[in-house]
Amino acid sequence: MEDSIDEFLGWILSVDRRVILMDYLKQHTIAKASDIAHETNRSTQNISRALKEFEDKGLIRCVTPEKTTWKRYTLTAEGRKVTEKWEVNTSGLF
Template identity: 55%
Template sequence: MLENTFDELLKWVVSSDRRQILMESMRGRDIVKAADVAHETWRSTQNISRAMKELEGRGLMECLTPEKSTWKKYILTDVGERVLAKMEEMNF
């Protein structure tokens, strides 16, 4: 994870619709794929894939299938879980 405080990560997530939508889509789920989130949220798969890569780069998500080029599966890290919990607490 980059040198970010928890509050900075939270602000970074909610400052982008695609990141916020992706985090919200993780509620009640353990694993997500970009195509599934895109379909459910009326976003493009590329838009959601980009958000996944952004969150992965900040240590909020982890790819379970990095060897695949498509249909990758992602989970939230412990930090990602904490950010999601804080978003829920703040009614995002």
């Protein structure tokens, strides 16, 4: 398990949109692409891609799968573990 969390951290750090999403998820229970884009001055498409990447890795899940737009996401148990380690490993980095 520890190795996979470290691999997730490396994967997140390799692309800035993932770093932005991880920082957002540390502070918010629910994530929506348009809200994150607005707060971080990124395009909604860029953030939507990061959300899809995190969902594909099992770090987040969609809580409104019936919607085609304005979807909301939350961390999975694995995502919470990665977020906790992220906070420890990146405090003071940014």
